[in-house]
Amino acid sequence: MASNPEVKPRLIDEQLCVAVYNANKLFNHFYIETLKPYNLTFPQYIALCALWEHDKLTVNEIGSRLNLDSGTLTPLLRRLEQNGWVKRTRSKIDERQVIVRLTPMAKSKRDEVYSQVTDCQSLLGFDDQTYVSSRTAMFDLADRLKSIDPKDLAAENETKD
Incomplete structure (x- = not known):
């Protein structure tokens, strides 16, 4: 492999991508532990956050807010529905659209989940x-x-x- 004397490689500890990657891995572990009592994954949690802000969203609206495609959202929302967090129904106006609403359980657990996440975030000491x-x-x-x-x-x- 020929080396180019004009290229000065960055050491691994100096690379932004490595710092972001490592922080992402640690955040994922952080949220796995934080959300475990609720049997939620991080993507499920952020979907619930979107719905806690605006109940009754279409799958496309949730996807736009979270930057997730329907191939990722559909199984995620299916699991949330199976676990009693959301209810999915087809739109009566446009049957191609699926409308997602929070269940009474999800509404009642909102503050508890937020409190758990906020308490854990205070551990960061920011x-x-x-x-x-x-x-x-x-x-x-x-x-x-x-x-x-x-x-x-x-x-x-x-x-x-």
Whole structure:
């Protein structure tokens, strides 16, 4: 393998992608433990959060809010329904649309689940400013990644060949 003297490799501990990957893995474990008493996964939790903000959403609306496709959402919502959290019904106006509503159990458990998650988040020891700046940095990173045109990545790789 020939090396290019103009390329200075970043050490693994200096790479943003590694930091994000490791934080994501730890957050996933954090939420697995936090949500275990409710038999919820993190994707199920965020779907419930969307519904706790706006009960009665279509599958497409939930997918848009969470950036999840219907292939991911359908089994997730099916499990939430089987466990008594939501009720899915076909729209009477457009039968292609599935409307998702919270069950009375989901409504009654909302504050308990939020409290559990909030209590666990306090373990991070973030003050309000650090919490907001961290969240803002992640949204900024996501926006920057979304703005990259895949054609630009392909063009960048072609110029290196």
